[in-house]
Amino acid sequence: xxxxxxxxxxxxxxxxxxxxxxxxxxxxxxxxxxxxxxxxxxxxxxxxxxxxxxxxxxxxxxxxxxxxxxxxxxxxxxxxxxxxxxxxxxxxxxxxxxxxxxxxxxxxxxxxxxxxxxxxxxxxxxxxxxxxxxxxxxxxxxxxxxxxxxxxxxxxxxxxxxxxxxxxxxxxxxxxxxxxxxxxxxxxxxxxxxxxxxxxxxxxxxxxxxxxxxxxxxxxxxxxxxxxxxxxxxxxxxxxxxxxxxxxxxxxxxxxxxxxxxxxxxxxxxxxxxxxxxxxxxxxxxxxxxxxxxxxxxxxxxxxxxxxxxxxxxxxxxxxxxxxxxxxxxxxxxxxxxxxxxxxxxxxxxxxxxxxxxxxxxxxxxxxxxxxxxxxxxxxxxxxxxxxxxxxxxxxxxxxxxxxxxxxxxxxxxxxxxxxxxxxxxxxxxxx
Numbered sequence: 001x002x003x004x005x006x007x008x009x010x011x012x013x014x015x016x017x018x019x020x021x022x023x024x025x026x027x028x029x030x031x032x033x034x035x036x037x038x039x040x041x042x043x044x045x046x047x048x049x050x051x052x053x054x055x056x057x058x059x060x061x062x063x064x065x066x067x068x069x070x071x072x073x074x075x076x077x078x079x080x081x082x083x084x085x086x087x088x089x090x091x092x093x094x095x096x097x098x099x100x101x102x103x104x105x106x107x108x109x110x111x112x113x114x115x116x117x118x119x120x121x122x123x124x125x126x127x128x129x130x131x132x133x134x135x136x137x138x139x140x141x142x143x144x145x146x147x148x149x150x151x152x153x154x155x156x157x158x159x160x161x162x163x164x165x166x167x168x169x170x171x172x173x174x175x176x177x178x179x180x181x182x183x184x185x186x187x188x189x190x191x192x193x194x195x196x197x198x199x200x201x202x203x204x205x206x207x208x209x210x211x212x213x214x215x216x217x218x219x220x221x222x223x224x225x226x227x228x229x230x231x232x233x234x235x236x237x238x239x240x241x242x243x244x245x246x247x248x249x250x251x252x253x254x255x256x257x258x259x260x261x262x263x264x265x266x267x268x269x270x271x272x273x274x275x276x277x278x279x280x281x282x283x284x285x286x287x288x289x290x291x292x293x294x295x296x297x298x299x300x301x302x303x304x305x306x307x308x309x310x311x312x313x314x315x316x317x318x319x320x321x322x323x324x325x326x327x328x329x330x331x332x333x334x335x336x337x338x339x340x341x342x343x344x345x346x347x348x349x350x351x352x353x354x355x356x357x358x359x360x361x362x363x364x365x366x367x368x369x370x371x372x373x374x375x376x377x378x379x380x381x382x383x384x385x386x387x388x389x390x391x392x393x394x395x396x397x398x399x400x401x402x403x404x405x406x407x408x409x410x411x412x413x414x415x416x417x418x419x420x421x422x423x424x425x426x427x428x429x430x431x432x
Contacts, residue, residue, distance in 0.1 A: 001324060003029070003189045004181055004244075008319070011074035012178045012185075013115055014049045014214040015039045015154045018074075022175050023155045026188065026212055030195060032159035035225045037217070040150035043224035044291070046217055047118060051152035052080050055145040059125050062087070062141055068125050070144075074178035075108060075315050077144070079115035081123035084144045093140055097122075100129040101314075110180065110313040121148070156213030156222045159195065163204035167235040169261075169341060170209040171195075171334075172288055174218060180317040182309065186244035186327060188212055193331045198338070205342045207233065219288030223297065236261035237292045237301030238337075241285040243330040244322045247307035250277020252284035255293035259300035263394060264340045271399035272336055277307055304334065340400050344390045346419035347383045347407040354380055360413055362406070371398060379403055385419070 007025060010018035027034055037043050039051045057070035057077040070077045078099065088097070099111045111126045123144050157175075160168070171194060173187035195210050211222055223231060236259065243249075251265050257280075269276040277284060281293070282303075289301040306326070311317040354377055357363040366373040375396045382392045393403040410416035 001189070003192065004185050004322065005319065008181050008185050009074065009179055011054055012176045013052050013079050014176055014217050015051045015152050017053055017152065019175055019214065020155055023157050026157045029192065030157065030159040030210065032157045035156045035158065035222055036153040037221035037225060038150070038153050043217065043221040046220040048154050048217055048221065049115060050080065050148045050150060053147040057081065057144040057146065060141045060143070061137055062139060067131060068127055073315060075110050075126055078111040078124040078126060080120065080148055081144055081146055082121050082148050083146050084123050084142050086142065087139045088142055089139055090135060090137060094132060094135070097124040098132060099124060099126045100132055102129045104314070105129040107314045107316050110177070154214060154217055154221055156211060156218045158209055158211040158222065161195070161198050161204060161208040163207040165206050166233050168207040168209050168233040169338070170211055170234055170237045171240065172211045172219070172237065173240045174215040174287065175212050176214040179315060180313070181319060181322045182242045182244045182311070182317050183313070186322055187240035187242070190243050190327050190330050190334070191240055194334055194338070197335060209234070215287055219291035223291055231297070234292070234299050237289060237299055238334070239287045239289045239301060239303045241287060241303060241305035242309065243306060244327050245306045245309040245311070246321070246323050246326065247309050248275055248277055249273060249306050249330060249333060250279065250284060252279040252303040253281045254289070254300035254302045255281050256298070256300045257281070261300050261302055264390060265302055265304070265337055267390070267394060267400050268333060268336045268340065271401070272333065304330070340390055343404060344388045346385065346388045347410065348385050348417045348419055349380065349383050349410070350415055350417060355415070362409065372402060376406070379406060383407070
């Protein structure tokens, strides 16, 4: 919560001194590393945007009354607005330099398009439409002092938790999107909670990496600037988006929906959420996962987020709409997904024939738990020394944790063993 409160009103465009402030804040919290890409250069096939430094931006009446002030909210100014100082006629101002939504007259929108286009040199304000309706003067005064140049670098902060395996699961969120909470920065807060939870474990099976940078360019620059040996460790990825809203939690498939992370996430969502969204690749939210899934990398990377919300890209995506409950819920689901990776194993049964379950306290009353009762015999049959608990759960259509807990109990009773090779090396090579 403190991370969001301290940083969400920064003017966080892709390359920007304010975005740098957040990056250094995260570097300190995570003891992380910073990867840089010079503005105006290329990472993969993407040109790193211009550095945008805004000193001030105001729209006023000629009598000096300030109508809009960038200092009050960064979304008032169009992304990559250039300097302009002087009088402007009302018609020219409203037709060419004002952005508003007549359907939502008391809110204003994020005008970001110029930040994604090269060589555009213009300026403008995003304002509530109710303000336009009150603007009856013939002329207005604009005072914008801003630089748009290549005198800075795009910065990505990342940190790693080294596990027993080099195989790495990475979690991402973006540092950009000024003045908004759910669109980026609240997801960094969720990611950091996962980081601290895993750090507190002291020992993990997989390695974990947390990567935070500007949308799209952060993914391109990290993959381009990192050592190939580090990129090659990346096994699966998760992009986080919109996790602080009041909408339903869900996920979108990676480009490889048969991958282990897609299947594990589906099992957790089915078993541990009452309702959830499930979308095809890039059909929930589209972000940096496109680079990791993309040509030359083919790393299965899913997206986890919540559904479309009314405040999306409006100034009302603020602290009043940040649900700490849903952020905690998002952490809980993410940790369940991670726990499947951390605790899955191949059971090796030490008996023949189905167990007399009631003798061992493992019988389930079919009138109370029909699904579990029906699964118990099939689970034992599928435990052939090759299938993991997750693969057995998937084939039976039941919760991974139900299956794992059953075989954990068999191990306690001396009726099964773990395949230690699975714990050491993993059987996750299902997608190359």
